[in-house]
Amino acid sequence: MNFFNIIFSFLILSFLITIASSFYIFDDEELKERQITIESLTNIREDFYMVNYKNDYYLEELLKKGGKGILEIYNYFYSKFGNYYDINIKPSQKDFSCSSFNVLNKNDQNLFGRNFDFQHSPSFIVWTQPKNGYKSISFSLGLFLGITNIENIVKDKLLLIPYSPLDGLNEHGLGISVLVAQQKYSNHQTNPTKLNISTTIAMRAVLDHCKTTEEAIQLFDKYNMHDIDISNSTSFHFFITDNNAKSAVIEYVNNEMKVIRNHEFNFSDYVYVTNFYLNKPIGEDNKSGLNRYKILEEKLQNDNLRLDPEEAMDLLKNVSQTTTVWSNVYNTKNLDLLTSYNHSYSSLYKFNVLEPMKYKNMTGID
Numbered sequence: 001m002n003f004f005n006i007i008f009s010f011l012i013l014s015f016l017i018t019i020a021s022s023f024y025i026f027d028d029e030e031l032k033e034r035q036i037t038i039e040s041l042t043n044i045r046e047d048f049y050m051v052n053y054k055n056d057y058y059l060e061e062l063l064k065k066g067g068k069g070i071l072e073i074y075n076y077f078y079s080k081f082g083n084y085y086d087i088n089i090k091p092s093q094k095d096f097s098c099s100s101f102n103v104l105n106k107n108d109q110n111l112f113g114r115n116f117d118f119q120h121s122p123s124f125i126v127w128t129q130p131k132n133g134y135k136s137i138s139f140s141l142g143l144f145l146g147i148t149n150i151e152n153i154v155k156d157k158l159l160l161i162p163y164s165p166l167d168g169l170n171e172h173g174l175g176i177s178v179l180v181a182q183q184k185y186s187n188h189q190t191n192p193t194k195l196n197i198s199t200t201i202a203m204r205a206v207l208d209h210c211k212t213t214e215e216a217i218q219l220f221d222k223y224n225m226h227d228i229d230i231s232n233s234t235s236f237h238f239f240i241t242d243n244n245a246k247s248a249v250i251e252y253v254n255n256e257m258k259v260i261r262n263h264e265f266n267f268s269d270y271v272y273v274t275n276f277y278l279n280k281p282i283g284e285d286n287k288s289g290l291n292r293y294k295i296l297e298e299k300l301q302n303d304n305l306r307l308d309p310e311e312a313m314d315l316l317k318n319v320s321q322t323t324t325v326w327s328n329v330y331n332t333k334n335l336d337l338l339t340s341y342n343h344s345y346s347s348l349y350k351f352n353v354l355e356p357m358k359y360k361n362m363t364g365i366d
Helices: 003-027 029-039 059-065 070-081 155-163 199-209 213-221 287-300 309-318
Strands: 042-045 048-053 099-104 110-117 123-128 136-141 167-170 175-182 195-198 223-226 235-241 247-253 256-261 324-331 336-341 347-352 360-363
Touching: 029 048, 029 155, 048 155, 059 070, 059 195, 059 199, 070 155, 099 175, 099 235, 099 287, 099 309, 110 167, 110 175, 110 235, 110 309, 123 155, 136 199, 136 324, 155 199, 167 199, 175 199, 195 199, 199 213, 199 223, 199 235, 213 223, 213 235, 213 247, 213 256, 287 309, 309 324, 309 336
Parallel strands: 048 123, 195 223
Antiparallel strands: 042 048, 099 110, 110 324, 123 136, 136 167, 167 175, 175 235, 235 247, 247 256, 324 336, 336 347, 347 360
């Protein structure tokens, strides 16, 4: 076969592959669902968006394989979605702070309050409906997808968004959030009998597969936890609460998993946490976190306290920072979510786990 025949054959083969690929994309239900997910991106206000995630994000396979680092996890994404995602996470801000708590309302329903305090970037409220898991609503920050402003929102990156939850609630009323515990070192467990898992992957697994706080604790205990480092020297802890107002904080001290449940730390039905280890002397590593913790403690140490969602939001306002990106109050019973974005406490938004892409603009607190 001469050179020209080889070239001609190659061109014919390329043409046939292109035609076949085009037909496959048109006929493939999964690829259609991916496109529906990408096109669901909807602006709420400013740089606050909603996404209705329709396609498979392959969590089950990832949980069977394990994964601990950004490179390893994004290589997994590449193998599944076929795109190379240029994600360069370099926060310019160094001091991060968040707050979480639970409290009952006047109907004895459990409320889960959460401030996410971090470097501001476009933010996303995400609905997921996995075929082999529970429906949930969660919040993600664009920075962790390499999205730092409205102009560089690459829609294909939304395919990765289920793997970056920072707080959320599922259809069974199980809520979870992640907070900085210390900025001196990062947690990396090495039990040879356990698979590896990283911070937000564990949170996604909890939202998809756990109904109660105890189930979530058991799931965490199955894996070696690895912090996905922001600056290669940051550790995290997790606040978890459920529909029965059973709450806990999971943290890792000397790479050992520690669990603090209701009554085991603050002798209260309510649990609250900011940015220092609860398993160490209070406020040892973060005086700013201590100040916010004391505000929460003064309010929440009374088990007879009952707050409506607006009052819980007011408490979040009292412990908010200049870096507060969003404040959320989840109701674990009726699955409602009240949120303030970018300090908009006078104009709140109401969502529900079971009503994707629907929301109400509410009058907020002063």
